[in-house]
Amino acid sequence: MLGELLLQYLVAGLTYGTIYAVVGMGFNIIYNATGIINFAQGEFVMLGGMTAVSLHQVLPLPLAILGAVAVTMAIGALIEMAFIRWLAAPSVLRMIIITIGVSIVVREAALLVWGQQVRALPYFTGNEVTSISMGGARVSPQVLWAVGTTALMVALVTAFFRWASWGRQMRACASNRVAASLCGLPTRNLVTLAFVLSAGMGALAGCVVSPITYTQYGIGTGLAIKGFTVAILGGLGNSLASVAAGLVFGILESFSVSVLPTAYKDVVTIAVLLAILFVRPSGLFGAREASRP
Amino acid sequence: MRSARWFQVALFMAAAVAVELAAVYAGKAFLLTQLTMSAYYTLVVIGLSLLMGYAGQISIGHAGFFAIGGYAAAALTTWDLSGRRGGWLVSALGAAGALVSRPDLYGGTVLVVRPWVAFGVAVLLALVIAFAVGIPVLRLKGHYLAMATLGIGTIVYSIALGTGALGAADGISGVPPFPLLGGLQVGGAASIRVANYYIAFGLLALGMLLLLNLVNSRVGRALRAIHGAEEAASAMGVDTARFKLQTFVLSAVLAAVAGVFLTHFNGGVGPSEASIMKSVKYVAIVAVGGMGSLWGTLTTSLVLNFLSLRGYFGTFDDAVFGLILIAVMLFAPSGILALSFRRSLEPVLGRLRTAPKPATREGEAGDPDSMPYRLEEKPSEDGR
Numbered sequence: 001m002l003g004e005l006l007l008q009y010l011v012a013g014l015t016y017g018t019i020y021a022v023v024g025m026g027f028n029i030i031y032n033a034t035g036i037i038n039f040a041q042g043e044f045v046m047l048g049g050m051t052a053v054s055l056h057q058v059l060p061l062p063l064a065i066l067g068a069v070a071v072t073m074a075i076g077a078l079i080e081m082a083f084i085r086w087l088a089a090p091s092v093l094r095m096i097i098i099t100i101g102v103s104i105v106v107r108e109a110a111l112l113v114w115g116q117q118v119r120a121l122p123y124f125t126g127n128e129v130t131s132i133s134m135g136g137a138r139v140s141p142q143v144l145w146a147v148g149t150t151a152l153m154v155a156l157v158t159a160f161f162r163w164a165s166w167g168r169q170m171r172a173c174a175s176n177r178v179a180a181s182l183c184g185l186p187t188r189n190l191v192t193l194a195f196v197l198s199a200g201m202g203a204l205a206g207c208v209v210s211p212i213t214y215t216q217y218g219i220g221t222g223l224a225i226k227g228f229t230v231a232i233l234g235g236l237g238n239s240l241a242s243v244a245a246g247l248v249f250g251i252l253e254s255f256s257v258s259v260l261p262t263a264y265k266d267v268v269t270i271a272v273l274l275a276i277l278f279v280r281p282s283g284l285f286g287a288r289e290a291s292r293p
Numbered sequence: 294m295r296s297a298r299w300f301q302v303a304l305f306m307a308a309a310v311a312v313e314l315a316a317v318y319a320g321k322a323f324l325l326t327q328l329t330m331s332a333y334y335t336l337v338v339i340g341l342s343l344l345m346g347y348a349g350q351i352s353i354g355h356a357g358f359f360a361i362g363g364y365a366a367a368a369l370t371t372w373d374l375s376g377r378r379g380g381w382l383v384s385a386l387g388a389a390g391a392l393v394s395r396p397d398l399y400g401g402t403v404l405v406v407r408p409w410v411a412f413g414v415a416v417l418l419a420l421v422i423a424f425a426v427g428i429p430v431l432r433l434k435g436h437y438l439a440m441a442t443l444g445i446g447t448i449v450y451s452i453a454l455g456t457g458a459l460g461a462a463d464g465i466s467g468v469p470p471f472p473l474l475g476g477l478q479v480g481g482a483a484s485i486r487v488a489n490y491y492i493a494f495g496l497l498a499l500g501m502l503l504l505l506n507l508v509n510s511r512v513g514r515a516l517r518a519i520h521g522a523e524e525a526a527s528a529m530g531v532d533t534a535r536f537k538l539q540t541f542v543l544s545a546v547l548a549a550v551a552g553v554f555l556t557h558f559n560g561g562v563g564p565s566e567a568s569i570m571k572s573v574k575y576v577a578i579v580a581v582g583g584m585g586s587l588w589g590t591l592t593t594s595l596v597l598n599f600l601s602l603r604g605y606f607g608t609f610d611d612a613v614f615g616l617i618l619i620a621v622m623l624f625a626p627s628g629i630l631a632l633s634f635r636r637s638l639e640p641v642l643g644r645l646r647t648a649p650k651p652a653t654r655e656g657e658a659g660d661p662d663s664m665p666y667r668l669e670e671k672p673s674e675d676g677r
Binding site: 087090091093094096098100102103104105108109221225228232261263264266267270271273277 | 345349351353429430432433434435436437439440441443444445447448451452454455456569570573576577580609611612614615616617618619622623626
């Protein structure tokens with residue numbers, strides 16, 4: 001009985017963990033390309049989920065999700081072009097404040113468009129009560145969708161960075177911007193691409209978990225803090241480590257609820273963030289911040 | 294130069310008196326309520342301005358310190374201890390004269406902590422927390438510092454929102470007035486509105502005087518050196534860690550003091566005071582006022598907070614502050630007052646102004662690792 005309960009927590013943790021993993025990875029992609037931490041990262045997840053819910057009223061589910069990802073990617077590109085592209089060597093403080101401003105404006109715009117209502121996409125297969133028995137725990141097929149989609153997405157993005165020409169150009173740009181631009185790479189466009197990629201990933205993750213975790217205009221900030229925690233946990237700049245850290249973190253958080261009141265869930269996770277920052281800012285997986293892939 | 298600082302503050306108080314007289318004369322004394330609140334928020338903002346503009350350290354958690362002050366004062370002055378009269382702590386507090394009985398809303402009497410004592414506890418609490426948190430946090434830089442302070446703000450918010458004894462989502466109401474010296478009291482009654490306006494602006498003027506003196510002292514020079522180049526300052530023998538910590542603690546204490554006063558003035562406090570959006574607003578105002586310009590920050594804070602409290606921005610309040618943040622950081626990163634308007638007034642201002650020049654160099658100190666964007670200067674487009 002206890003084993004089943006633990007398994008149940010594990011599955012719940014994995015579900016949330018996938019979002020944190022994706023947000024953490026999104027942080028890393030933009031950080032690698034620009035050295036900026038995009039505080040509006042969580043907003044992409046929210047936009048993806050909300051847009052998909054709206055589009056689903058007129059379109060079938062797969063098309064609605066595709067459309068939502070495309071719209072969010074376009075918004076990611078717009079944000080980069082409007083606020084970041086034309087600044088010459090801005091300081092970190094300035095970039096922090098600008099991206100915080102962007103996150104507020106996006107959130108308030110979402111509030112204006114969608115209101116305060118909590119929304120969710122329908123379950124991809126079955127409904128709320130459909131479940132598959134796995135080793136004694138009841139698992140919603142949506143969890144499998146979320147974990148599967150995320151795994152696929154991470155694999156594709158990793159492959160993109162390794163083998164695709166654009167992916168390799170982005171890595172070159174990340175390791176040395178000036179040298180990359182001297183080699184004739186369009187560094188500015190690569191930064192835009194980083195925003196597009198990271199917005200698209202966030203949006204897709206926002207869609208697949210939406211039936212389970214629900215979507216509301218204000219979920220971005222919390223996700224950003226947790227995604228950042230995960231990115232730090234894995235070592236800033238190390239995308240794959242942040243995915244692992246995301247899953248671990250989601251599971252930790254899920255188990256913390258069994259010990260402490262739910263209201264303090266965020267307190268626990270943020271305390272973990274602070275502890276990591278204080279003790280080992282280079283991340284648990286040992287990647288040094290300077291050694292960016 | 295010292296007299297010039299006194300002169301500036303006196304001028305500020307004269308302006309405050311003029312505004313008060315004008316408001317009362319125009320029959321719009323109700324505006325004084327929002328001005329009073331605005332003055333308290335401004336106390337938070339000028340403390341943050343010292344931290345951001347002079348020490349170059351960002352904090353997206355100052356609403357947390359404001360809330361620590363406000364909640365400590367509210368909780369201590371409303372928790373009824375009469376049921377625990379026998380307990381040693383309550384007895385000891387009673388013997389020390391720290392408790393006071395007062396009638397509650399329903400005609401009974403409650404035994405609560407005296408506002409002065411609660412004030413002391415609140416400030417002490419903020420001081421201790423700022424110290425405990427500041428030591429590890431201020432070793433961080435750039436994004437890490439921003440996220441860590443954001444995290445601390447969120448923790449305070451979650452605790453305020455999730456704790457039943459602190460009123461959870463409703464916050465604490467029924468906070469009694471805070472009697473100061475000579476029959477003056479901090480409270481929200483209409484009969485003492487004018488007095489409270491002067492209490493708030495007096496407190497703000499005191500805070501301003503303290504900060505002006507500070508930035509023109511050895512400490513202020515050290516802080517500016519840290520802002521300019523932390524490594525260089527450290528190499529010159531400036532104890533950077535200590536100065537940053539002291540500034541952080543001072544700004545946190547100012548926030549807590551403002552929190553205590555505003556809570557007594559409003560008669561209550563709610564979790565929204567601790568929200569991230571509040572912290573971001575404070576940062577926004579410092580950014581607009583110009584980092585490193587205390588008077589600029591004070592002016593913009595009074596105006597923006599007043600407009601916001603009067604509801605001029607309506608439901609777009611948060612969006613307005615978000616847009617302000619973006620616009621200022623994009624087009625005038627050293628504050629709107631630093632735009633050409635200021636330069637044209639320089640000959641006049643130069644004589645009046647003794648506050649040090651705002652840092653013309655935007656940016657902050659940091660190690661190369663934490664700020665790759667800065668170091669990798671704009672790539673040359675010729676290479677394409």
